[in-house]
Amino acid sequence: MIELIDVHKSFGKKQVLRGVNLRIPAGECLVILGRSGAGKSVLLKHIVGLIQPDRGRVIVEGVDINRIPESKLYKIRKNIGFVFQGSALFDSMSVFDNVALPLVEEGLLDESEIRRRVMEVLELVELQEALNLMPSELSGGMRKRVAIARALVAQPKYVLYDEPTTDIDPITSERINDLIIELNTDVGVTSVVVTHDIHSTLRIADRIVLLSGGIIKVDVKREHVWEVDDPEFQEFIKVFKMLKNIE
Amino acid sequence: MNAFLRFFEHLGMGTILLWRTLKSFREIGKVLKHPLWEQMDIMFFGSVPLVILTALFSGLVTTVQIGYYGRGYVPMDYVGVALAKMVMIELGPVLSALIVAGRIGAGIAAEIGTMRVTEQIDSLECMGIDPVRFLVLPRVLAGVIVLPLLTIVAEFIAIVSSSIAAKFYIGVPAYIYFHGLRLFFVPLDLWGGLIKASVFGFIITIVGSHWGFATEKGATGVGKSTTNAVVTSSLFIIFADYILTVMIYR
Ligand SMILES: Nc1ncnc2c1ncn2[C@@H]1O[C@H](COP(=O)(O)OP(=O)(O)OP(=O)(O)O)[C@@H](O)[C@H]1O
Ligand SMILES: [Mg+2]
Numbered sequence: 119m120i121e122l123i124d125v126h127k128s129f130g131k132k133q134v135l136r137g138v139n140l141r142i143p144a145g146e147c148l149v150i151l152g153r154s155g156a157g158k159s160v161l162l163k164h165i166v167g168l169i170q171p172d173r174g175r176v177i178v179e180g181v182d183i184n185r186i187p188e189s190k191l192y193k194i195r196k197n198i199g200f201v202f203q204g205s206a207l208f209d210s211m212s213v214f215d216n217v218a219l220p221l222v223e224e225g226l227l228d229e230s231e232i233r234r235r236v237m238e239v240l241e242l243v244e245l246q247e248a249l250n251l252m253p254s255e256l257s258g259g260m261r262k263r264v265a266i267a268r269a270l271v272a273q274p275k276y277v278l279y280d281e282p283t284t285d286i287d288p289i290t291s292e293r294i295n296d297l298i299i300e301l302n303t304d305v306g307v308t309s310v311v312v313t314h315d316i317h318s319t320l321r322i323a324d325r326i327v328l329l330s331g332g333i334i335k336v337d338v339k340r341e342h343v344w345e346v347d348d349p350e351f352q353e354f355i356k357v358f359k360m361l362k363n364i365e
Numbered sequence: 366m367n368a369f370l371r372f373f374e375h376l377g378m379g380t381i382l383l384w385r386t387l388k389s390f391r392e393i394g395k396v397l398k399h400p401l402w403e404q405m406d407i408m409f410f411g412s413v414p415l416v417i418l419t420a421l422f423s424g425l426v427t428t429v430q431i432g433y434y435g436r437g438y439v440p441m442d443y444v445g446v447a448l449a450k451m452v453m454i455e456l457g458p459v460l461s462a463l464i465v466a467g468r469i470g471a472g473i474a475a476e477i478g479t480m481r482v483t484e485q486i487d488s489l490e491c492m493g494i495d496p497v498r499f500l501v502l503p504r505v506l507a508g509v510i511v512l513p514l515l516t517i518v519a520e521f522i523a524i525v526s527s528s529i530a531a532k533f534y535i536g537v538p539a540y541i542y543f544h545g546l547r548l549f550f551v552p553l554d555l556w557g558g559l560i561k562a563s564v565f566g567f568i569i570t571i572v573g574s575h576w577g578f579a580t581e582k583g584a585t586g587v588g589k590s591t592t593n594a595v596v597t598s599s600l601f602i603i604f605a606d607y608i609l610t611v612m613i614y615r
Contacts, residue, residue, distance in 0.1 A: 168487050192493040206488040209479070220492045272492075 119144050120165055120276065120308070125174035127160060134160050136332030137174070144275075147302040147309040149319045151354055152329035158312040159203055161329060162278050165310070166198055167191050178276075196224070199269030203280040203312075205261040207253040213240070213264050214249045220272040239267040242297055244290070259286040266294065270301070277301065279311045283318050295321050316358045328354070379575045382497065386505055386571060389498035396503040404507035411472075412465050412515055419464050420519035423456055424448075424526030432535035441535050445542035446549040448527045453554045454614065457520040459606050462512060462565035466598040470573040473504055474594035477577020478587040486578070501574045505567060512566030513559040520558070557613040564609060565602050572598040 120142040127135040134157040142148050152158045163169040164176050167183045175182050178194055186194075207216050214236060215222075221232045240246050243263035253261060262285060269277055279298065283291040295318045301307040302322070313319055319326060326343060328336035328351050336351045343355060431444055439447070477500055480486050489496045524546070531537040576594040580586045 163487070166491050168490060192490075192495070195491055196493040198491070200488070200491040202484050202488060204484055206484040208485055208488075209483075210476075219494075223492065223494050 119177075119179060120310070121175075121177040122161070122164065123175045123177065125161075125164060125171045125176065127157075127164070127169065127171055133332055135164075135171070138329070138332070138334055140327065140334055140337075142308065142310060144308050145302075145306050147298065147311070147322055147324045149323040149326045150310065150312045150329055151314075151316075151319065151326060151351075152312075153350075154314075156329045157332060158329055159280055162200075162280055162310065162312055165278060166195055166200055196220075196272065197275045199272070199274040199277040201262070201265045201269045201277070201279045201282055203284075205253075205258075205265040207256075207261055207264055207268075209253055211253075212249070213245065213251050213253070213256070216253070216264060217268045217271050220268065224272065235271055236267075239271045240264075242270065243267045244293065259290065262286060263290070263294070266297075274307070276308045276310070279309065279313075281313055281315075282311065283313065283315050291315070291318065294318075298322050316354055317361075320355075320358060375575070375579065378579060379572075382501070382575050382578065383571060385495075385497040386501050386574075389495060389502045392495075392498050393502070393506075395498065396506065400499075400503035401506055404503045405511050407472075408465075408469050408507050408511040409514060412461075412468050412511075413518060415464050415468065416461050416515045416519050417522050419460055420457070420522040421526045423460060424452070424523035425530045427451060427456070427523075428527040428530035429534050432531075436535075441531075441537050442541050442545050443549075444531050444535060444537055445528065445544075445546035448531075449524055449546045449550065450554055452520050452523045452527075453558045454610070455558075455606075457516045457523065458512075458558045458562040458565060459602065461516050461519045462562065462569065462602050463599055465512065465515065465566075466569045466602060467595050469508065470569040470594045470598045471591040473570060473573030474576040474580070474590045475587055477574055478580030478590040481578060481580045482582050482586055496578075500577075501571070504574060505570045508566035508570035509563045510566070512562040512569070516559060516562040520555075553613070557609075560613065561606065561609050564605055568601045568605060569598045572601060 122138050122140045125135050125138040126133075138161060150158050150161065160169060164171060165178065167176070170184050176184060181194065183191055183194060208219070211219070217236045217239060218232050221227055221235060227235070237246060240249065243266050245260060245263055245267065248256065248260060248264070253264070256264065262282065266279070266282060282298070283294055286294065298309055298311065299322050302309050311322060320340070320343070323340045325337070325339050327334050327338075328348065330350055336346055336348045338346050346352065427448055428444065431447055432441070435441065435444070435447070477486070480500070486496050489499055528539050528542045531542050532539060573594045576590040576597070580590040
């Protein structure tokens with residue numbers, strides 16, 4: 119379980135988070151909505167301790183991750199896969215080496231086993247052929263998929279996705295939604311997905327929250343989305359409603 | 366006031382980086398194979414042409430100058446000794462280091478800086494990989510090893526070019542030049558210079574890494590960091606040169 123308790127964060131004079139309270143039970147697929155600049159990426163980075171809160175606590179599996187030595191934090195992070203908004207692939211390494219790195223560094227598996235696991239996750243994102251390409255040779259959407267493969271390769275218990283389907287065509291995007299659902303329901307991976315894509319939100323989410331004004335303004339189960347009367351939230355799902363009507 | 370505060374901020378960050386680098390030596394086994402060789406390769410072959418050219422011309426220039434200063438005071442047979450000592454103790458290590466600071470130091474700052482702003486460093490941390498061990502340790506080790514190697518190359522080239530200049534500009538034939546050189550050679554001249562070179566290698570790589578990590582987001586961030594890396598490491602090199610010279614040769 120992941121828990122954020124009264125998390126505040128400012129950068130200089132700019133208050134980004136002003137008391138976020140969020141509890142993500144194991145096995146859930148949570149979608150975080152919010153406008154650009156609302157602080158979604160900042161919130162996600164709090165969960166892995168890349169950003170420390172000015173006030174409040176971040177608790178992962180019962181441990182306050184900002185009150186433990188770095189070596190313990192590194193251990194906790196190995197259970198968490200993180201897909202960065204900008205992919206954050208290592209420029210100097212091929213696709214294969216990028217994806218293999220977490221396993222190579224862990225040093226628990228032999229070369230052939232690592233190879234097998236890397237191929238397996240690359241297949242999940244349909245990029246087996248891109249194996250030997252360098253990140254600079256990939257399109258934005260391909261980079262994002264490599265980033266997803268890399269986040270999954272060490273079989274984490276939690277995966278945090280920062281806009282996994284942005285920059286990706288609707289067909290591949292649908293595959294990625296399927297993948298997120300599959301990992302969540304079949305493997306039991308706890309998923310936190312930041313997205314603007316309302317279509318994928320409604321497909322994958324067990325629960326949806328809206329981050330606005332530095333707090334969690336709406337927090338609703340998937341089945342109750344149509345009952346929310348918050349105007350900003352309605353704005354988000356309006357497009358989807360219109361599309362439904364056309365169909 | 367702001368610049369003053371920033372100076373201390375960087376000093377603090379730099380000290381922490383230094384400490385973390387030293388601590389990461391515990392995991393030295395992980396970098397000894399591939400990453401270290403890769404860095405040594407980049408550093409040595411990337412800089413050796415520049416170092417050779419610099420050494421070639423400084424050998425020529427210094428010899429002509431010694432001929433000019435010494436004329437009438439010093440027997441010209443001793444040009445070789447005077448020059449070799451200058452080259453080994455001072456010019457070889459310091460000039461090579463300053464040239465390399467512009468190349469390797471700036472390169473490290475740019476590479477790590479780009480990784481910082483594109484969240485590759487965050488990504489390493491997320492995988493539970495210590496970026497200091499992964500990025501800084503192999504570079505620092507390579508710097509400590511490669512700088513003395515480059516310095517030896519520089520010294521060799523400078524001495525050869527100076528022996529040629531000695532013949533043509535001041536009429537000292539090579540056998541006299543090298544005879545004088547051998548007569549007064551003390552091993553400490555060579556060792557002292559190589560120790561200096563190692564320390565400079567450490568300075569260049571750690572300062573470059575520091576500016577890489579300290580890179581701010583935005584289009585100009587990486588550019589600023591590379592400039593800062595060159596300026597800061599050059600200053601530290603000159604300063605360390607003084608301290609080391611006093612420690613070794615006084
Ligand atoms: N390291 C940082 N230093 C300073 N300001 C930051 C930093 N990271 C984020 N911010 C600021 O925090 C605010 C929220 O940023 P964040 O990236 O979380 O937005 P977001 O909700 O993810 O937006 P988007 O949908 O565009 O990705 C922005 O105003 C941003 O400028
Ligand atoms: Mg974001």
